[in-house]
Amino acid sequence: MEPYFDNSEEDWEFYIRLEKRKRMRREMQRRIRIRKQRIMRILLCTGVFGILAIFIGFVTKFGRKPGVTEIPSNEQEEAFVIQNGKPDTDTTIIDRVETEEIGEIESVSEKEEETTFHFAATPDTAAIDSEEIISTHAILVNESTDTIVASKGADERIFPASMTKVLTVLVAAEQIQEEDLDDTFTMTLDITDYVYINDCSSVGFLNGEEVTVRDLFYGTILPSGGDAALGLATYIAGSHEAFVDLMNAKLKELGISDSAHVTNCIGTYDENHYCTIYDMAIIMKAAMQNKWCRDFLSAHIYTTVSTDQHPDGITISNWFLRRIEDKDTGGEVLCAKTGFITQAQNCAVSYGTFAGGTPYICVTVGSTSSWRCIYDHVEIYNRYIPLKLK
Numbered sequence: 001m002e003p004y005f006d007n008s009e010e011d012w013e014f015y016i017r018l019e020k021r022k023r024m025r026r027e028m029q030r031r032i033r034i035r036k037q038r039i040m041r042i043l044l045c046t047g048v049f050g051i052l053a054i055f056i057g058f059v060t061k062f063g064r065k066p067g068v069t070e071i072p073s074n075e076q077e078e079a080f081v082i083q084n085g086k087p088d089t090d091t092t093i094i095d096r097v098e099t100e101e102i103g104e105i106e107s108v109s110e111k112e113e114e115t116t117f118h119f120a121a122t123p124d125t126a127a128i129d130s131e132e133i134i135s136t137h138a139i140l141v142n143e144s145t146d147t148i149v150a151s152k153g154a155d156e157r158i159f160p161a162s163m164t165k166v167l168t169v170l171v172a173a174e175q176i177q178e179e180d181l182d183d184t185f186t187m188t189l190d191i192t193d194y195v196y197i198n199d200c201s202s203v204g205f206l207n208g209e210e211v212t213v214r215d216l217f218y219g220t221i222l223p224s225g226g227d228a229a230l231g232l233a234t235y236i237a238g239s240h241e242a243f244v245d246l247m248n249a250k251l252k253e254l255g256i257s258d259s260a261h262v263t264n265c266i267g268t269y270d271e272n273h274y275c276t277i278y279d280m281a282i283i284m285k286a287a288m289q290n291k292w293c294r295d296f297l298s299a300h301i302y303t304t305v306s307t308d309q310h311p312d313g314i315t316i317s318n319w320f321l322r323r324i325e326d327k328d329t330g331g332e333v334l335c336a337k338t339g340f341i342t343q344a345q346n347c348a349v350s351y352g353t354f355a356g357g358t359p360y361i362c363v364t365v366g367s368t369s370s371w372r373c374i375y376d377h378v379e380i381y382n383r384y385i386p387l388k389l390k
Contacts (some may be wrong), residue, residue: 039238116255117282121148126384128152133383135347135376136366139277140384143285143351143359150384154278157259158365161339162201162224163349164267166297167283168232169220171246173292175236181214181292185235191227198268200226203316206309215304221296221337222316226266233265240265256282269341277363284349284361288335297335297351300325320348324374329381330354338370346373354385 119141125148128138137153148154189207194200203225205211211219211228213235219228233243243265251257260275267273275283287293300321303313320336331354338348347365354360362380367373 116253117146117285118255119146119148119278119281121151124149126150128380128384130379130383132379133364133376134367134372135364136345137277138364138376138380139281139362140380141281141285141361143288143361149360150380151278155259155276157274157276158347159269159273159341159344160267160275160280160365161269161341161344161347162267163280163337163339163347163363164262164265164273165220165224165229165339166280166287166293166337166349167247167250167262168229168265169217169296170283170287170290170293171243171250172217172232172236173290173296174250175246176213181212181217183213183235184210185213185216185231186210187227187231188234191230191234194230195226198226198266200266200268202227203304204310204314205231209307209309211307212305217292217296218299218302219304219314219316222299222302222318224338225316226268229265251279254282254286267339267341269343277365280349280363281361284335284351284363288351288359288361294335297337319370320350320374323371324350324377327374327378329378330385331360331381333377333381338373340370346370348373348377350377352381354381360385 128140128150129152133152135152137156137158139151139154140149141147142149187205187207187209192205192207195202201224203215203219203223205219205225205227211231213232216228216232216235219225220232230240233240237243237246244262247262247265248257251260251262256275256279260279261272262275263270263273287297297318298321299318301315301317303315304310306313318336320338321333324333324336329352331352333350333352335352336348336350338346340346344365346367346369347363348367349361349363351359351361360381362377364373364376364380367376
């Protein structure tokens, strides 16, 4: 049903804008359907090839007549010896094949284990009990040795707020190629409405604005833009829900899915959106091993690309880094992401290097203000990093 209007200029403009929104929404839905169909085709082809490979392997292994053992002729055996050296007398060709397969499986397992991190407490791990540190939860990790230097409530469940976006950019960065950073994404009314309704911080992108993927990354971290994070999620996975599935898969890969789970890519409150500060330190460690994540999380100030809606771009800042850079921490804080929701209060995760270039990760939750959160990080770095490193 068309909306009622009385042919006034204002009503006509409203009707035209409404129709434009509908067209844009239909176009976005069409693009999402195409992306989903493309993904389904890829999955289908992968499944078919996988089943075919299993079938061929089954036929190859069990298709021989029972009781018959294939023994190479003298000429074949001599050729094999020339190429590979004389085999052990008790080793058959099948034995060698099975050994190679086991070796390949072990190699894959080793690669999977490399993505699972663990921080260990030591006899020297200190309890954070200083009255100068207001945060209710805190952890300091020596990232080079994977040891916990000091902690308070490290294993207790917390709500990560916008620290969630460290995981968001990590998952997104692992899904794209470098040339994709200059690709563009058109912001939608659904995204801008979601940010407005949920009172999320934003970059300020507008409905219909064509934004580069690079700007989405920087916009997700520096001003903690919910609009940028949702745009990034939709660009990568086709929908927010599909991207959240990727995020939870990453938590499982990192070995922390028993204590961490996300329901959104922004950090808005949900009782099923949680982790521990230990988990957040693990996520930060993984992010620091990704070059693009280091670039995004270390930027102090950035200006987005010019668009029709913002001809001069939008200048955005990481205020945690800008405010802590002139504080005496005994080293240099290089990367950081803050967060705030009522249930978590002010929180932050930071990464820095100290004398000798030793890297440390600090996570705090439950501070009373954004400035107090910064001073908690300063105090933790100063108080608990061994003096011999400074």
